[in-house]
Amino acid sequence: MIILMFWLMALGLFAVATVIGRRVGLIPIVSQLLLATLGLPLLMYFWIEPGWQLSGAQLVAPVWLSSLYSLAFALLLGHILSDVIDLRLDRQSVKVALPSFGVPFACGLATALWLLPPQPWISSLAVGLLFAITAIPVLYLYLRHIDYPPAATRRLVQTAILIDLICWSLFALAQGSLHLASLLLPLAGACVPLLLRLLGLRQPLLHSGIFFALLVVAEHYRLNALIVGIGYLLCMAALKVPLVLPLNTNWMQGLQTYLAIPLILTFGIVQINVHSALSRLDWLQISALLLLPIASKLLGNWLGLGWAGASFPGASRWRESVLLNIRGLSEIVFLNLLLQQQLISPAVYFALMLMGLIATLLPALAGFHRIPSIAVPARSSSANS
Secondary structure: HHHHHHHHHHHHHHHHHHHHHOOOOOOOOHHHHHHHHHHHHHHHHHHHHHHHHHOOHOOOOOOOHHHHHHHHHHHHHHHHHHOOOOOOHHHHHHHHHHHHHHHHHHHHHHHHHHOOOOOOOHHHHHHHHHOOOHHHHHHHHHHHOOOHHHHHHHHHHHHHHHHHHHHHHHHHHHHHHHHOHHHHHHHHHHOOOHHHHHOOOHHHHHHHHHHHHHHHHHHHHOOOOHHHHHHHHHHHHOOOOOOOOOOOOOHHHHHHHHHHHHHHHHHHHHHOOHHHHHHHHHHHHHHHHHHHHHHHHHHHHHHHHHHOOOOOOOOHHHHHHHHHOOOOHHHHHHHHHHOOOOOOOOHHHHHHHHHHHHHHHHHHHHHOOOOOOOOOOOOOOOOOO
């Protein structure tokens, strides 16, 4: 009962922060990240842990919560992938993605090998991937809420999808070299539409229902949900089967804003043990984990955007470099997975969680939460979905 009370209180706090943020002109995701960065750690430190005598591990332990987390993750990721995935891949997105992944990944590997305590090779690989990752959900929500031009939004989000797909695929291959099922099962899930076609089942609602169910299962059992989701939608597109969302657009956006995003953010934040983290790393290591991912990612973004060229007349290369440095939910999900599998220490988890939150708030701190001053063409109905 106490754990349920905590989660109801946390969701209520996020709802209040969202409403207050809108009144002062902040987009919802910025208000929620500010609460996650400043409010939740203080709440845990001064009240929940000493007063309620509950640890972060206890707060995320219930089976019902794990199932709700998986459902929220599936709804969020599935809705966003359905809105931005496209078989007509923009070549310029590839040009942006390669340096945007390669530069921070190399920096992360070097940091893991030379600055962090000795660890297995797969843990060092994971740190490099965490340096490179870009948050698909938060970037998409951010761009949508500031009414960024649709074509530029598609290119940036496609870039983020490519980067995350590279990260998750490399991690899946690394795990597959140790546990083959961790690679084969997501690929099998992605091919389910082909099996349904062989069975003569072509109903869009059936394909769509299985799609969201597979995302829930993949996240719940710590499989590669991104590979499942993208592969499944690509198969559906090849078979010309449309995706049907389980709820209408307004309901989906409401669930994202008031349930899915607060739940995923809180799930990661409450697991941070600040005392343990600060005692396991020295200040050089903490500084490196806070500053180097942001600096190397900005450099990679800058090089990639320069190679690809402007996404629209008057586009700011600096603005888009900062936007592509957003980490948010993708990093939190990846961190949660690595911590649960004991591939990173709680100290590294804490430092990279804090880095991800800072990086995600950078666009707001730089004033990018305002609507761009350029003329924005009318969006199609698919872009508004």
